[in-house]
Amino acid sequence: xxxxxxFATAAVLVSFNANGAGxxxxxxxxxxxxxxxxxxxxxxxxxxxxxAGGPVNAINTCNLKAPEIAHMxxxxxxxxxxxxxxxxxxxxxxxxxxxxxxLEYFDKRAAAGDDKAKMEFYQVVDGSFRYMKAIPTxxxxxxxxxxxxxxxxxxxxxxxxxxxDKARGYKAGDxxxxxxxxxxx
Ligand code: HEC
Numbered sequence: 105x106x107x108x109x110x111f112a113t114a115a116v117l118v119s120f121n122a123n124g125a126g127x128x129x130x131x132x133x134x135x136x137x138x139x140x141x142x143x144x145x146x147x148x149x150x151x152x153x154x155x156a157g158g159p160v161n162a163i164n165t166c167n168l169k170a171p172e173i174a175h176m177x178x179x180x181x182x183x184x185x186x187x188x189x190x191x192x193x194x195x196x197x198x199x200x201x202x203x204x205x206x207l208e209y210f211d212k213r214a215a216a217g218d219d220k221a222k223m224e225f226y227q228v229v230d231g232s233f234r235y236m237k238a239i240p241t242x243x244x245x246x247x248x249x250x251x252x253x254x255x256x257x258x259x260x261x262x263x264x265x266x267x268x269d270k271a272r273g274y275k276a277g278d279x280x281x282x283x284x285x286x287x288x289x
Contacts, residue, residue: 135235189281193271
């Protein structure tokens with residue numbers, strides 16, 4: 105009788121944890137790791153390409169490698185891992201309704217003075233765990249390709265690859281966009 109009671113209690117605790125806030129906190133931690141992995145791989149490719157052939161070469165790398173790395177991390181985790189923004193360069197990075205609301209919320213918090221480097225938001229939505237982390241614009245190297253004035257060669261290459269580019273005119277410290285993760289539960 106006593107044993108059965110213990111088991112029943114354990115079962116209740118397990119089911120509570122599977123749906124409760126503790127589990128969401130754990131998934132947020134795992135999401136932060138995935139973002140680090142994605143960002144680290146991207147940064148490595150970008151820096152390598154810059155050194156090898158300057159910013160025009162790096163645009164081609166970003167164009168090909170950014171989606172490739174996103175797919176690689178997604179496949180490895182079995183989640184959807186991507187980048188998005190309210191002002192897009194690549195239209196295939198477009199936010200859905202939930203992501204748009206979170207991006208607007210980040211901008212509001214930034215305007216109120218919150219630390220952009222630590223800004224994140226997560227929630228269970230329609231049976232998936234969804235996580236977003238803001239991406240602040242650094243002066244180097246981001247402004248070289250997302251700033252107000254860019255080198256004419258960079259300009260020409262961007263026009264060629266992204267005729268509808270909206271990801272321009274940023275200043276250091278602006279929120280450029282966010283990493284976004286959708287994880288089935
Ligand atoms: C060499 C040029 C270059 C540099 C430097 C660069 N980017 Fe980009 N960025 C691009 C290109 C090209 C894309 C489109 C990639 C794609 O097709 O997914 C892009 C896309 C993005 C996106 C995805 C959303 C969108 O608009 O499509 C984010 C977010 C982003 N960049 C942030 C940054 C940040 C933050 C930095 C600085 C750490 C940075 N970028 C530096 C060229 C660059």
